[in-house]
Each structure stands twice: as structure tokens, then as C-alpha cells.
Amino acid sequence: MKQAITHTKEKVVWITGASSGIGKAMAFEWARLGYKVVVSARRKELLEKIALEIRHSGGEVLVVPVDIMEEASIEDAVQRIISAWGRLDITVANAGFGVFGSIAKLTAKDWDRQLRGNVTGLALTVKYALPHLKQNRGRIGLLGSVGAYLPNPNVGAYGASKAAVHSIGLTLQVELKGTGVTCTTIHPGFVESEIARIDNEGLWHPERSDPRPSKLMWPTDKAAKVIVKAIIKRKRTYIFTTHGRVFVWLQRWFPSLVRTIVAKGPKPE
Template sequence: MTTTKENVVWITGASSGIGKAMAFEWVRLGYKVVLSARRKELLEEIALEIKQSGGEALVVPVDILEEKSIENAVQSIIDHWGRLDVAVANAGFGVFGSIEKLTAKDWNKQLQGNVTGLALTVKYALPHLKQHQGRIGLVGSVGAYVPNPHVGAYGASKAAVRSIGLTLQVELMGTGVSCTTIHPGFVESEIARVDNEGVWHPDRPDPRPANLMWPTDKAAKVMVKAIIKRKRTYIFTAHGRVIVWLQYWLPGLVRTISSKGPKPVE
């Protein structure tokens, strides 16, 4: 890759949480950043903050549930900056509920967003990434490896992300493009406060253990570093690595632990 000042990073789901934190981390390292999500007003606030700090940012709204929106977003990036060096497919959401209660609509929405939207983000970015031996970052979850009651649809979608990452690592051999699939443990986010219809509930309690939660800026640093180093798979936090290890060697223990955990609001 060339000097970072010339490099363009595209981040989906950049309006909050990990995506927003990664945007600031890439800018800190000297990259130009493209901010994408549905909430344009939030993206513009982030872009203004980046520009006031001396960085470069472009707002390109996108809806990962719409293929044309993804295709148009990539074209907007190329029209504006003429290149794309890193694509971080971070946009996603959780559909919660027991397998017994989830509807076909629930499953379709979860898989369309976290799987199809992610895959199409890569599809339209790839021709441009190949021109500069670029990098792909896929944001998965430790949930791809371990059972989590009432989060089955989300876990299934992230298991698919893991599979997509493994497949890309084979398909991209010889192209110079790398694919890093990142599986975070507990990181601060809005995911638990958004219901299955996409409505945000600011007062909804987060059932995840607060004492294990990583701040987004800390998570962003290790995620960006993994993508830059072209790691194939990167699992973090420490508790995330431990639970994945336990699932591999002591799956019965993990089932017992998971069954006693708090239930998300359905």
C-alpha cells in the first residue's frame, strides 16, 4: 500500500459504537475515512469532528438491506476519491428471541443484514481493492463459536460471517487482497437496546455483564491493528478467547454456563 495519507477506508455501520470508534482510529493513523450507515445526521456530526481535528472524512449513507444502495455507495467513493484501499463490513444488528418464537420475517431480516449485506459490501468493494492490494475487515462475533440462548439468529448470522471470511481467504489468494475476520467479545454498543423492528430503546437494560465490557475506543485499536497486519482471524477480548477455547475443549461446560446466563429482552 502507499502512504496512509492517500489511502481510503470505508466503514459501514459507522454512526455509532465500534464503527464510529474505528473511524477515529483510522483517521488517527492518517487514513481518509468514508462513513456509511443509515443515520446521515449522525454521520455528518462525526465527519465534522474528524475534519475539525485535521482529518478527512466523506459521508456516504447506505442501507445494507438494499443492494443498490451498497453499489451506489461504492461508486460515490470512487467518484470522490478515485480509490478504495480498505473496506470494513461492520454494519449489522441483532434479532433476539428463542428459536421457538422467531418468525420467518425475523430470520430473513437477520440474515439479510448480517450476512447478505456484508457479502454484498465485499462484492462491490473488491474490484477497487484489487487495484491496490487492499484489505477487507469483516466484523463477526464470539457468538459465531459458542451457543447463546435467545440469540440464536444472531449467532447463526455471525457463524456465516466466519464462513464467508474463510472462503474469501481462499478465493483471494494471489490477488494481494487480505481478509481479516474479527470476532469481538463484549464491547459497548447499542445492539441490546434495538428491538427486532429496529426501534432504539435508550432505557432498555443491557443484559451483558458490565464488568466484562470493553470500551469502543480500546476495541477499535486492536481491530484496526489486526486489519493492518492482515491477520486472517482475530478473536478478542480475553474472556472471548477463553470462552471459544472452552467451547472447543469443554463444550458441555459452556452449555451449562450459557444456560444460566441472563436473557435478552425479547
């Protein structure tokens, strides 16, 4: 007997951090491919605008606000998805932010906020989605960073959080063996985002300049396409942007050169 084919229109993708940047671009890309999309973030008004665009394009979308700093909010979001659409096939734990400052200056509050958002929030997103993903041989996407492999002056807390994401991905790839669920950890290089304009308290400063090299920056729609493709193909770890791959390779074989390059790089304001 031939196995029934599940059409993408029946598959549900949940994206956290979907109100801007890569998360927003991924929402449009998954919808373009025919998936039912759940967009989550704290800023409901931005999510509603994204949902309106997706619906105008003929897609199906559900707005579910979530705060990844609060476990109850994450658990409630999953229950709302299941109540509305009855299933969950793909979870992309994309929500995150950066805390800035040298190791010598970061406070305990800074570290707690960075790790609670980028590590604990991500892990709990996976935890509450997993029972439903296991029912459908689903997929998990974790958003890390090339910074997981590199020295990160003035963003050491962020780099540490993304190294933890890399470790969580490796662990899930073992823990999920035999369940049918796969985990893809994505490590982007420089991609357009608001990260440099958000301070250590989570406040947005539109006037701030981005210290990252503009010539190396990928547009979000281009990044979204390669991320979605990697998750669909169930890749384990995916590093992208050419410069990102080059730096990771150099760090492995020529770490002293990377330290020199990074030390001379631009400093955040």
C-alpha cells in the same frame, strides 16, 4: 528500483455501520492514523457529527449514507466513493444488528431480516468493493462475533449470522489468493454498543437495559484500536477480549461446561 511508498494520507478506508459503537470508534482510529475515511450508515445526521469531529482534528472524511439491506444502496455507495476519491484500499464491513428471541419463537420475517442484514449485506459490501480493492492490494475487515463459536440462547439468529460471517471470511481467504487482497475476520467478545437497545424491527429503545455483563464490557475505543491493528497486519481471524478467547477455548475442549455456563447467564428483556 525502490518501490514507491503509498502514504496513509492517500489510502481510503470505508466503514459501514459507522454511526455508533465500534464503527464510530474505528472511524476516529483510522483518521488518527492518517487514513482518509468514508463513514456509512443509515443515520446521516450522526455521520455528519462524526465527520465534523474528524475534520476538526485535521482528518479527511467523506459521508456516504448506505442501507445494507438494499443492494442498490451498497453499489451506489461504492460508486460515490470512487467518484469522490478515485480509490478504495480498505473496506470494513461492520454494519449489523441483533434479532432477539428463542428459536421456537422467531418468525420467518425475523430470520429473513437478520440474515439479510448481517450476512447478505456484508457479502454484498465485499462484492462491490472488491474490484477496487484488487487494484491496490487492499484489505477487507469483516465484523463477526465470539457468538460464531458458541451456543446463543435467545439470540440464535444473531449467532447463526455471525457463524456465516466466519464462513464467508474463510472462503474469501481462499478465493482471494493471488489477488493481493486479504480478509481479516474479527470476532469480538463483549463491547459497548447499542445492539441490546434495538428491537427486531430496527427501532431504538434508549431505556432498555443491556443484559450483557458490564464488568466484561470493553470500551469501543479500545476495541477499535485492536481491530484496526489486526486489519493492518492482515491477520486472517482475530478473536479478542480475554473472556472471548477463554470461552472459545472452553467451547472447543469443554463444550458441556460452556452449555452449563451459558444456560445460567442473563436473559434479554
